[in-house]
Amino acid sequence: MSGAALRALPNPDEGDHSWADVLRGAVRAEFQVDVYRPAPGDPVLFGPTCAVRACPGRGVNRSLGLKAKGANHSTGTRFRGYLCLSHVRVWRRDGEPPIDGWVRNARLTGRGQSPPVGCIVSACRRSARSNGFCNGHMSRWVSAGRPLDKTAFANAATAVRVSDGRCEVPACGFPPVRRDGFCDTHTQRYFNARSRRVGLSAAGYLALIAGARRIIAPRFDMRGLPAVVGLELALALQCRQQAGRAAILPLAFGQVVRWLRDIGAESVLERSEAFWVASARQRFPASVRGNPLGWLRFVRQSALRLREREGGLEIWGFDTWPVDRLDIDGRYAHQPGRRIYFSEIDPPWLRALVKRWARWRITTGTKSPASIACTTSSIRRFCRWAEEEHVTLTTPAAITRPLLERYLTSVRQLDRSVGRKSSLVTDLMSRPGFTETCCLGFLSRQWERGEPDRIA
Known part of the structure; x- marks a missing residue:
């Protein structure tokens, strides 16, 4: 979604209202904070609590499990054996004894946090103060x-x-x-x-x-982010809690917050999926990339669903088309790509024409969503290249043969497969016998002939 489109979403009943207003209306007040602290017992946002009695820390290390040996081997309760990082260090320092007995006698690691014990007088109900006595x-x-x-x-x-x-x-x-x-x-x-x-x-x-x-309880810190991005992250936390899906690690959440802050993103929807994937490859090593990228994708999906529900637009007006909304009979359920992205196709006249072309192709059944997504990806690549070359695409007349030849030269120099470089070219450049599937050339000719209604 472009930055300009984010500023206002049309609503048939209330007139234009901002994307931030939509988010504020959808996010509950408890999540509209700079730092969200989930309550202990929340299985999704707090996660498992430490097995040590009265410890408020989040259990992040499952000391019991299939890889544990001896008395610590267990396939039991979901949260059994989880320890906070502080108690993991203490447990290992003690020689990794049987966990069931160890947690009953373990003390809290924070100063003054250990639970009180009872008076050694058996008839007394009070806690001990000194020498074991109340x-x-x-x-x-x-x-x-x-x-x-x-x-x-x-x-x-x-x-x-x-x-x-x-x-x-x-x-x-x-x-x-x-x-x-x-x-x-x-x-x-x-x-x-x-x-x-x-x-x-x-x-x-x-x-x-x-x-x-x-200090030792989990928290989700959204300080320092633009208002819209913070609300989008809060919406994702709310949706994750409502769905009851897998727990989200505060570590991965913090990675995404720093990522968005460094990029200076005004919204997670202002860039395409391809941009975020490429950015994740540059920022994170492959071994740790999955968690932050997966969480960012969930944030984008939550925001997209809200926009689709509240935007008051038909799907054809979106800058991202969910394939499941287009594929009513499940004909393309086998295709891995589930969204078609038109964001980053600038100028607006080109984006509008590409959408009309894509709608025509999908409704007539002459192209699949996966094929459409490949074409839009090629056009987005061309638009990014034109921006880097400081070329202003004011009208179709700006897309000249010399310009396309320059682009062809740059494509040949890319570190991509032969097939991908071929599609980057054929999706843009007209050749004899290839006019029907050459999106950019076909749309340009329709514009020049004054026949845009033919592809509506």
């Missing part, structure tokens, strides 16, 4: 002279007073012991944090805990 039993133990046999003391001790409710710290199930609403363990941690941060309030301590957990 604050109440710690006072009793000190009053008893700090006996060395803490186990015997704990077995003989009776329960202390317990408040109703739960600690204010998320994921903590122990009862509170102070007006601040914290359990014994978090009360001690709050005092420690307040000693380092004078004037720290209980709300501030909770904010510190939340901030530490957010």
Whole structure:
């Protein structure tokens, strides 16, 4: 889709409205943020959570699986055995013990993030504050002279007073012991944090805990992008969540964000599929290219579906034609290409004529979508070459024989197969007996004869 076409989409009921307005109306408010943070438990955008209890990190390493050996070999539950990167390092440092037992005793890796443990007095429901005791039993133990046999003391001790409710710290199930609403363990941690941060309030301590957990939780950062591109990425996140498809890695999302930022794209639809594929080949090595390119394609597909639904145009007016909308009876379902691209065919008069020619060919059944896509690709290549040569194609008269001969010379120098170079030429240049399939030459003659209605 050209940049000019993105600025306004015709709507029969409301008049012209911008593509950005269409996106804002389609994207839910929760996604219209600079940084989207999915909620834990979201299987698509958050993904599997770390198997360590109370760890808010995203499980990115499946330590259990078909390649694991011994006790760690498992083909069980989908998210079983997933660990965040921090706990993967700790687990490997511990010698990769059986994961089922290890995760029950593993501590959180962030400072102050480890879950509290209960008081060693079996009858006590409170969390431990010091020496394995809650604050109440710690006072009793000190009053008893700090006996060395803490186990015997704990077995003989009776329960202390317990408040109703739960600690204010998320994921903590122990009862509170102070007006601040914290359990014994978090009360001690709050005092420690307040000693380092004078004037720290209980709300501030909770904010510190939340901030530490957010660091290791997945996020999708769209800061620094133009408004339209950010909304297109947000739309794709929303569509991915609604579809319940495979989880999207924040790493791949970040790669796409940096890619779009470096290119300076105003929209993912302003360039053709071929441009993005070529750009991905230049930017990413083959071993890691699949994830960012696949995600960018999903972003484009989500935006194209929205445009088709909200644009108020017939498919023939689109700059990208989905083959499944053209192929009603499934005649061309075997063809791998599923879209025909007219973007990057400039000037507009040429794009309009190529669309009319393509529509005529498809409706009469004389060319398949794959063949049409090959021709439009050749014409896009010619338009890009003309732009590089600073040639302005104002009218068909600008496409002269000397110009085509110059283009022929440049095609011969391309590092392409003989067949591809042949199609780049035959799709443009008229030869005796080849007038019906030579798109550019045929359209130019129709224009010169004043007979454009013949191909409508």
